[in-house]
Amino acid sequence: MTDLTRETAEGAQEIRARSETSPVEEAIEEGVVLRGVKPGDDLDVEVADGETMIINMGPQHPSTHGVLRLMLELDGETVLRCKPIIGYLHTGMEKTGEDLTYLQGATNVTRMDYASPLNNELVFSLAVEELLEVEVPERAVWIRMLMSELNRMSSHLLFLATNGMDLGAISMMIYGFRDRESVLAFFEKVTGLRMNHNYIRPGGVAADLPDGWRDDVLGILDDLPAHLDEYDELLTGQPIWRQRTQGVGVITTEQALAVGATGPILRSTGVPWDLRRAMPYMHYDEVDFDVVVGTYGDTFDRYAIRLNEVRESIKIVRQVVDRIPPGDYRVQDKKVTPPPRARIDESMEALIHHFKIFTEGFKVPEGEVYVAIESPRGELGCYLVSDGSAKPYRLHIRAPSFVNLQTLPHMMRGGLVADGVAIISSVDPIMGEVDR
Amino acid sequence: MSEEPALIHGAPSALSHGQLVVFPERERYLEVAGELKDEGYDLCVDLTVVDYLLAIDRPCPEAVAPERFEVVVNLLSTAGRRRARLRVQVPESDPTLPSLFDLWPGCEAMEREAYDMFGIVFPGHPDLTRILMPDDWEGHPLRKDYPVGRIPVQFKEAPAPR
Numbered sequence: 001m002t003d004l005t006r007e008t009a010e011g012a013q014e015i016r017a018r019s020e021t022s023p024v025e026e027a028i029e030e031g032v033v034l035r036g037v038k039p040g041d042d043l044d045v046e047v048a049d050g051e052t053m054i055i056n057m058g059p060q061h062p063s064t065h066g067v068l069r070l071m072l073e074l075d076g077e078t079v080l081r082c083k084p085i086i087g088y089l090h091t092g093m094e095k096t097g098e099d100l101t102y103l104q105g106a107t108n109v110t111r112m113d114y115a116s117p118l119n120n121e122l123v124f125s126l127a128v129e130e131l132l133e134v135e136v137p138e139r140a141v142w143i144r145m146l147m148s149e150l151n152r153m154s155s156h157l158l159f160l161a162t163n164g165m166d167l168g169a170i171s172m173m174i175y176g177f178r179d180r181e182s183v184l185a186f187f188e189k190v191t192g193l194r195m196n197h198n199y200i201r202p203g204g205v206a207a208d209l210p211d212g213w214r215d216d217v218l219g220i221l222d223d224l225p226a227h228l229d230e231y232d233e234l235l236t237g238q239p240i241w242r243q244r245t246q247g248v249g250v251i252t253t254e255q256a257l258a259v260g261a262t263g264p265i266l267r268s269t270g271v272p273w274d275l276r277r278a279m280p281y282m283h284y285d286e287v288d289f290d291v292v293v294g295t296y297g298d299t300f301d302r303y304a305i306r307l308n309e310v311r312e313s314i315k316i317v318r319q320v321v322d323r324i325p326p327g328d329y330r331v332q333d334k335k336v337t338p339p340p341r342a343r344i345d346e347s348m349e350a351l352i353h354h355f356k357i358f359t360e361g362f363k364v365p366e367g368e369v370y371v372a373i374e375s376p377r378g379e380l381g382c383y384l385v386s387d388g389s390a391k392p393y394r395l396h397i398r399a400p401s402f403v404n405l406q407t408l409p410h411m412m413r414g415g416l417v418a419d420g421v422a423i424i425s426s427v428d429p430i431m432g433e434v435d436r
Numbered sequence: 437m438s439e440e441p442a443l444i445h446g447a448p449s450a451l452s453h454g455q456l457v458v459f460p461e462r463e464r465y466l467e468v469a470g471e472l473k474d475e476g477y478d479l480c481v482d483l484t485v486v487d488y489l490l491a492i493d494r495p496c497p498e499a500v501a502p503e504r505f506e507v508v509v510n511l512l513s514t515a516g517r518r519r520a521r522l523r524v525q526v527p528e529s530d531p532t533l534p535s536l537f538d539l540w541p542g543c544e545a546m547e548r549e550a551y552d553m554f555g556i557v558f559p560g561h562p563d564l565t566r567i568l569m570p571d572d573w574e575g576h577p578l579r580k581d582y583p584v585g586r587i588p589v590q591f592k593e594a595p596a597p598r
Contacts, residue, residue, distance in 0.1 A: 086568065092577060130453050258540065279517055
């Protein structure tokens with residue numbers, strides 16, 4: 001064993017030779033441990049003894065979207081086994097979350113899924129509000145819907161860009177980032193930051209929408225549909241694109257449900273499961289939109305679903321823009337919301353409240369709650385336990401990418417290495433939320 | 437948490453903020469989970485652990501004896517559009533709990549994370565190794581008695597502490 005191998009080895013977490021692997025473990029790596037399929041059943045992959053090779057793909061590989069490491073057993077160019085090895089971006093965010101007050105907590109969770117930070121803030125805030133039992137003002141709810149739908153658009157545009165880049169459509173990369181940037185520019189105007197906004201907080205949102213927000217949003221919505229039609233022309237109808245994606249990385253409904261996959265992966269198999277529709281939160285039951293589903297569960301379906309979900313989000317944002325009511329943008333409960341800046345100069349109590357909220361934080365009643373929303377990647381959940389103090393006793397984020405990654409062995413089996421790149425990309429994992 | 441006397445598959449249950457919580461005993465955990473799956477809970481959404489070392493006197497139904505660890509399993513029924521949550525007490529002296537792998541293969545990664553972060557052992561799990569921390573890491577970081585602050589550098593080939 002060379003020094004480099006020894007220094008970087010992860011021991012039992014890695015893929016091992018078949019002779020050292022237990023049958024069930026091997027079956028997981030081959031992607032056959034699912035309902036109805038037993039280890040040893042038909043694998044439709046011929047294994048030539050002694051001819052296979054175990055290689056690493058990643059963690060430093062441009063198509064692995066960060067630091068995902070896949071160990072692959074290859075027979076020539078065919079993938080026989082695959083095992084994702086994760087943890088290279090683990091920074092103990094759940095542990096950190098136990099040491100931050102509820103007001104600081106949003107700055108922590110927003111850094112998990114860095115492609116859709118507002119959704120992370122939203123699920124955390126909803127969980128805290130559920131425990132606090134406060135009613136968020138209508139304006140704040142609609143602003144949250146506006147922001148989280150715009151965030152879904154920017155996240156899917158990022159997917160289109162990186163998916164295109166992974167499959168060699170470099171121009172799509174440039175176009176996707178261009179359109180995503182127009183959404184991020186609006187985020188910067190509203191929240192002050194392009195990413196990691198800390199905008200949606202327990203009790204409402206951090207600030208009201210700036211003057212002229214309506215024109216900015218409508219500007220984005222007016223430009224995008226024409227651009228999306230261009231992408232349709234550039235990719236969807238293009239023979240090379242279809243050959244690289246159609247029939248690649250197929251997963252069935254039973255397999256997706258068995259491994260707990262949600263979001264576009266589950267929808268690509270034809271299940272119209274979208275939490276915004278199935279178990280509505282906020283005011284999603286009051287807006288009109290379609291749940292996009294696929295048929296074949298392949299890479300192309302997952303691409304098409306995300307492309308069309310941008311169109312659905314545009315539809316939702318158009319309705320939301322007209323419905324944002326006037327009023328408060330955060331709850332008027334002095335124990336949760338800091339007083340306005342002007343009040344601090346004239347009122348001793350306001351100064352005390354301000355000081356207490358930002359040093360000690362507000363106390364949340366004892367209890368536990370699980371709240372889930374539909375993030376661009378699937379079901380994003382927050383399990384929050386409070387012991388009655390000003391900091392969470394336990395903060396757990398159910399990260400959709402973490403669970404969705406388990407579909408990789410099933411999709412990769414029997415395919416080519418080059419298809420592997422398309423498949424990883426179509427799962428759209430964000431390593432920040434996988435490793436937390 | 438409002439008390440509800442109803443037994444669900446023989447296990448006490450309660451409503452927490454309107455969400456159904458079932459408290460099976462450790463011995464009947466697999467049985468209750470299997471019955472819930474037959475009832476239509478086809479998706480095991482989440483499996484995690486809470487270490488109640490510092491809050492052992494938390495509110496629980498009377499029939500449940502609180503222990504240090506609590507494994508929390510969130511189930512979802514896509515057809516019925518409802519959720520259920522299992523909370524199982526796991527004592528510190530014997531932190532083991534049968535694996536749900538045979539019912540929902542998707543629990544594989546979640547149980548590995550629970551083992552990695554809390555040291556709960558899941559007999560029946562096919563590949564119970566660390567998932568987020570390096571393989572040679574000592575201790576289980578999300579336990580409440582895990583030292584934070586000054587901790588030794590644990591990576592391989594790291595220089596000895598000065």
